[in-house]
Amino acid sequence: MDQQGILLVSHGHFDGDLVDKITYDVKIEFQMPVQLEENHMDLTDYYDPKRRQYDGNQLLKMLDSLHENQYIRTMGLFRVDLFIPILTFIFGQAIFKGNSGIASFYRLRNEQYGMPKDDFLLYDRFRKVVIHELGHTFGLVHCFVPSCVMRSSTYVEDIDQKKHHFCSRCRSEMSLFINHSIKPH
Ligand SMILES: [Zn+2]
């Protein structure tokens, strides 16, 4: 059976070709097929009215159970503000060595910080978060190489400092992991 590659699931409508461009970048970075799917499910159940944010843990769990075994990895792309109980907000999160991850562009938008809208910056930040979270699912931990996409980011400024590529060490660690764990049967 052929490998199905990575599935990106966009929740809600993203303007222009933002998610198409990210699909392409993910394909290049991971060197495997990447599919893009739209999902229009109602996210109300995941909304926390006290925090006025969406529960990242529950969304990740939902995504993981919905797409079990169909693809090597599934990544949910969201527009809404995500949180997990211990943090004020998250850009994204993933199950380490697991099948799924999530990311949102909500906190990546310049407007969120009183700065002028910048479509390229938004796209550039979003692809870094998506690739970073997918990196965790492929067994990568945080990296200290300043330009590496696996460097941890607390603020958007941190994301802007790094590239959307893996450093050579992360790249080879990931290939080892992929070769040992997810070769097609
Ligand atoms: Zn991380």
Ligand SMILES: [Zn+2]
């Ligand atoms: Zn690295």
